[in-house]
Amino acid sequence: MALGGVQGRGPRVFLPFRLAWRQLRHEKSRLAAAISGVVFACLLIFMQLGFMTALFESAVQVQKSLHADLFLMHSTTEALWRSTPFPRARLAQALAVPEVERVAPIYVQNVVWRNPKTSLKRTLLLFGVDPTSGVVGFPGLTADGLAAITKPDVILFDARAKPEFGAVSSWLAEGPVVSELGNRRVEVAGLFEIGATFGSEGNALTSEANFWRFVPNHTPAQVNVGAIMLRAGADATAAQAALRHILPDDVMVLTKPELIAFEKTYWANTAPVGFIFGLGVVIGLIVGCVIVYQILFSDISRHIGEYATLKAMGYTNGYLVRVVMGEALILAVLGYVPGWILGLGLYELASARIFIPLTMTVEKSIGVFALIFGMCVVSGLLAIRKLKDANPADMF
Amino acid sequence: MDAVRISGLTHRFGDGETAKPVLHGLDLSVAAGEVVLLTGPSGSGKTTLLTLIGGLRAVQEGSCVVLGTELAGADEATRVAVRRRVGFIFQHHNLLGFLTARQNVAMALEVDARLSEAKRLARADAMLDAVGIGDKARAYPATLSGGQRQRVAIARSLAHEPGLILADEPTAALDARTGHETMELLQRLAKEQHRTVFIVTHDPRIHDIADRIVAMEDGHIIEGAHA
Known part of the structure; x- marks a missing residue:
């Protein structure tokens, strides 16, 4: 009854979410496996983004330590x-x-x-x-x-x-x-x-x-x-x-933030640096996606009779879709929280041991959550195709 | 008013040349408050008939009016609406393993979410009391015996006050004594609450609970089509 307090508000959303949560928590070891998959994806993305921003910061060390209001460079x-x-x-x-x-x-x-x-x-x-x-x-x-x-x-x-x-x-x-x-x-x-x-x-x-x-x-x-x-x-x-x-127009006039952004843009776009780290992020997302999809898909397969029973009882396909998406989003949140904490720990470790200053910013935290959230949504959308197999007429 | 009124109901599986007819122009009506048993050998089409009445399959030919709704030509939404007014009891109880007994019963009431959570659970507890396992309300299905699970299933099928209860071989997974006990219970509750019950079975030991027995063979009703 962990989510019991929210009842009454938006039962169309709340009830399937509660069902999703009850289903997830019923098998603790499977839940742990699913969460660790999300945590892993989360950490991978945090580390890639951490190193990328750290290297971008190092790339503009010189620009940052120039004291002037405006800068001229050849166009x-x-x-x-x-x-x-x-x-x-x-x-x-x-x-x-x-x-x-x-x-x-x-x-x-x-x-x-x-x-x-x-x-x-x-x-x-x-x-x-x-x-x-x-x-x-x-x-x-x-x-x-x-x-x-x-x-x-x-x-x-x-x-x-x-x-x-x-x-x-x-x-x-x-x-x-x-x-x-x-x-x-x-x-x-x-x-x-x-x-x-x-x-x-x-x-x-x-x-x-x-x-x-x-x-x-x-x-x-x-x-x-x-x-x-x-x-x-x-x-x-x-x-x-x-x-x-x-x-x-043979020269461009830049403010200091523009000068810094100009250099970062070069390394992010012109040079392959941004691409390499971006690839790391994408790989993290794909790995996480596959893990969450596997968990959701096998969950539906193992509960196909129960889903078909719910359909026979008059639950719509949309309701069951909300249950599966609820599972995906619960996994996203449950995986992100420890992922963020472990990420922070690894950032501290990296800063202390290898002198690469990795910083956990609000933007990065929100951005990674958005990625993890999106990843789980995609996994859920892939998995709900399996719901078609839940045919209530087969229950007899 | 009849709970079920079927005329000229024909159904076949597959398409074209390979289509295999399973129901041949059936006529059948079940009056409200009646307990009807449908018997017949395997493959006689009785389960197909049950799924058609329950709105689990699209009607192909003929007329099938359930609780006042014509299911011939009905879309999925109409069939879902009919299902909500029907209580199902399955061969293998089909309880949700991750929910307790009372949560399982409450699922029959969550479907249209008009009741508050407290009322749903109170109704669920009352239903479990009625089927004699009120003390197992917080138990998970895995910890219950076969008879207890089927009692939870009966409580679930009755909880939302359905106009019609459809049961498919409800005693198949139970021993003779437990099977008879649970069917007697179902019959007693149905009569108390004036519910219509339609049971598919080939268990002759439960014939005594029926108001009427309908027999099928090879897709035809051979006995008891009308009371």
């Missing part, structure tokens, strides 16, 4: 690591908009770094900025570090770069680290923390002047990202519209 740029430079004159033109206080160019280029111990050469993403502009707020950056890169041939290194680049952070604790960057002698003066993303295995930061030394074919006139700082109290949307109006 053919698809992603930061392979951005097309635009003429620096666009930044000067932007100054004509009254809301714009100042502008700062950011130069980005893939450059070959030599591991000083193994001599192995690997490509990292080098950022060139004016260290006094305050545009770059990479985590772990220090004022000393920013001061150091004004000296010639000095860079700051990504402490969370792939280990193949060398244990730069631990070497740095023992003394100066000297190696080659873009076939030029380089000294590492400090660290920051971004980590590998989809587009780069490691990152380095230096001043504009040093950037042009390491990347000689990249002229100061070729800007990859233009940072625009607005006056205090200025309306960013109005400024964005004004900039779009005066600037030629």
